[in-house]
Amino acid sequence: MHDPETLIRKGLPKGHFKDLAVRLMLGITTYCIVIIAALLFFKIIKDGVPVLFTAKAPFVDLGFLLDKNETLHVFDDAQGLRHQLPASQYSDYIKSHGEAPIYNEQTFSYSGGGIIGPIVGTALLTIGSMVLALFFGVSAAIYLSEYAKQSPFIHAVRIAILNLAGIPSIVFGLFGFSVFVLAVPVITSTPSDRSLLTLPLFIGDAVLSFQGWNSSLIAGCATLACMILPVIITASEESLRAVPQGFRDASLAMGATRWQTIRTCVLPFSMPGILTSSLLAITRVAGETAPIMFTAAVAAKDDLPWQALANPFDLLSSQVQALPYHIYTLAARIPASEYTQRAQYGSVFVFLILVATLSFGSMLLRAKLRAKLKW
Amino acid sequence: MSVSPQPPAIQVRDMHFHYGPTCALKALTLDVAERQVTAFIGPSGCGKSTLLRCFNRMNDEIPGARVTQGSIHIGGIDIQDRSVDVVKLRREVGMVFQKSNPFPRSIFDNVAFGLQLHRMASRSILVQAVEEALVSAALWDEVKDRLHESALGLSGGQQQRLCIARSLAVKPRIILMDEPCSALDPIATAKVEDLIRTLRQQYTIIIVTHSMQQAARVSDHTAFFYLGELIEFSGTLKLFSNPAHKLTEDYLRGTFG
Numbered sequence A: 001m002h003d004p005e006t007l008i009r010k011g012l013p014k015g016h017f018k019d020l021a022v023r024l025m026l027g028i029t030t031y032c033i034v035i036i037a038a039l040l041f042f043k044i045i046k047d048g049v050p051v052l053f054t055a056k057a058p059f060v061d062l063g064f065l066l067d068k069n070e071t072l073h074v075f076d077d078a079q080g081l082r083h084q085l086p087a088s089q090y091s092d093y094i095k096s097h098g099e100a101p102i103y104n105e106q107t108f109s110y111s112g113g114g115i116i117g118p119i120v121g122t123a124l125l126t127i128g129s130m131v132l133a134l135f136f137g138v139s140a141a142i143y144l145s146e147y148a149k150q151s152p153f154i155h156a157v158r159i160a161i162l163n164l165a166g167i168p169s170i171v172f173g174l175f176g177f178s179v180f181v182l183a184v185p186v187i188t189s190t191p192s193d194r195s196l197l198t199l200p201l202f203i204g205d206a207v208l209s210f211q212g213w214n215s216s217l218i219a220g221c222a223t224l225a226c227m228i229l230p231v232i233i234t235a236s237e238e239s240l241r242a243v244p245q246g247f248r249d250a251s252l253a254m255g256a257t258r259w260q261t262i263r264t265c266v267l268p269f270s271m272p273g274i275l276t277s278s279l280l281a282i283t284r285v286a287g288e289t290a291p292i293m294f295t296a297a298v299a300a301k302d303d304l305p306w307q308a309l310a311n312p313f314d315l316l317s318s319q320v321q322a323l324p325y326h327i328y329t330l331a332a333r334i335p336a337s338e339y340t341q342r343a344q345y346g347s348v349f350v351f352l353i354l355v356a357t358l359s360f361g362s363m364l365l366r367a368k369l370r371a372k373l374k375w
Numbered sequence B: 001m002s003v004s005p006q007p008p009a010i011q012v013r014d015m016h017f018h019y020g021p022t023c024a025l026k027a028l029t030l031d032v033a034e035r036q037v038t039a040f041i042g043p044s045g046c047g048k049s050t051l052l053r054c055f056n057r058m059n060d061e062i063p064g065a066r067v068t069q070g071s072i073h074i075g076g077i078d079i080q081d082r083s084v085d086v087v088k089l090r091r092e093v094g095m096v097f098q099k100s101n102p103f104p105r106s107i108f109d110n111v112a113f114g115l116q117l118h119r120m121a122s123r124s125i126l127v128q129a130v131e132e133a134l135v136s137a138a139l140w141d142e143v144k145d146r147l148h149e150s151a152l153g154l155s156g157g158q159q160q161r162l163c164i165a166r167s168l169a170v171k172p173r174i175i176l177m178d179e180p181c182s183a184l185d186p187i188a189t190a191k192v193e194d195l196i197r198t199l200r201q202q203y204t205i206i207i208v209t210h211s212m213q214q215a216a217r218v219s220d221h222t223a224f225f226y227l228g229e230l231i232e233f234s235g236t237l238k239l240f241s242n243p244a245h246k247l248t249e250d251y252l253r254g255t256f257g
Ligand SMILES: Nc1ncnc2c1ncn2[C@@H]1O[C@H](COP(=O)(O)OP(=O)(O)OP(=O)(O)O)[C@@H](O)[C@H]1O
Pocket: B019, B024, B042, B043, B044, B045, B046, B047, B048, B049, B050, B051, B062
């Protein structure tokens, strides 16, 4: 038996100062990060709140959210009064004021009106790419974890998919451009000049032309889907594996086929996990600029995506505006001035709210489902 | 113990089984009697579960696992044959697992699972079929007021009887039970054993167990396996009171190895 006295320390314990120093350093590092994040949010919120919120009911500047994007005209009238009008109201003003002279006219592209176009475009891109990514991703995950024999080849496939997740989004953008915009086959009776290859289909005068989908909603969705496929596949495989083997055994032993087993005893219990993980991927899809820059996005568009279409399917082949690309355009293409701040700060703020809501929602959902799904 | 007049429910003839290169069962020959309880005993890893899974071809799910020689006949049909419909076979030969595995759904849905899977019952008689299965599994009285609550709310013993009810619902002829009581307390075990004795009148039952007492209590015949071989197979009374082999005797006495 040791002498219990040795347990009682005399003076400061050994290594006390080193421990204290390490603790201090780690603490400082952590709080630096917190401060940077806080500053970032503070700046965006401080700039954005005055744009989006108003003192009068309904307290939100609905015009900014629901109006189309327009060029902003700034000018002084004969009385020296300064006017800021979006293009549509500007032409009304000119018409109603006849020959009255205006002075110091300046125009600012994209800075007037609202951002309904980019909001709607981002929503369409997000929904479209998630539908594609979920369909292909979950299918691949089911194949990999439920059907494929666990051979070295399948292992290599899995590692390749994991590595895809690390590829920068601009590379996906270029890939999407060269494949979906320029090369994928379409069925048409009037192949374009730059078609890489046309194959006859022997149905009327239709041919299979490898000419791509042009810059379009569908090309953008496909590119974004490729970008998040690795995330979806990996998350889905994890959720599938989390379903106890016992469920599969029970179902198979009852005489269910593989597919029946997956459909009734595996997918329903892994779907919540798949969906919550995918919600995290949504924020990435909604936020990326690079993949859609060459494949789907336009800086300006007069109509909302579904307006002025010859037939509903043209929606897929039309270009769209998108929030991240809009922010990029506002920041990079027009010189900043006091008149461009509304559009710039407002768009960033709306974007932040959107992304924060999505990720917060997915966190809540995940926590809720985790608690519910226990076996 | 009277010899049953019927032909055996399962006939195994000189059967060899391999997991990849390793041999798990060697030259097995045995008959499982119709509407009787047969117990499989033996030390861990001797191949009891493997043999059980041969009877409903659950080994098909394991890559590299296969019968390499010999035959298994159930109801006179060679179940290894390519032309055998595994789905129908597994409906005939139900299985209850060591770890009770109810689906995380309602009690009702669990029992109805197989019936709906095989479209065996229209909506109207589904309710009745579920009740019948629960009654046969001696669970009806305990759950009749909470049929639509989650099966995971049941106790371990109730869950295991629910799994038995789930198998019974599709009206199999043979029920394979792989250590069905290993996770249960003595009271729940007694209930499952009572159940097995009742089911004996209608079903052919094979039970794998590590409890000698359990084998003695519920079975008519007992097979003792050792290292993939069938060492001794006879009436339970005879095997326990007067084993023919030294290995069996040592195993029963617990002075093994
Ligand atoms: N999936 C498998 N792949 C390879 N070998 C296996 C597999 N399952 C079982 N084995 C081997 O086959 C032999 C028999 O296993 P089995 O599970 O049938 O034994 P058991 O008698 O049921 O044992 P226990 O009483 O512990 O359940 C063991 O040596 C085991 O290692």
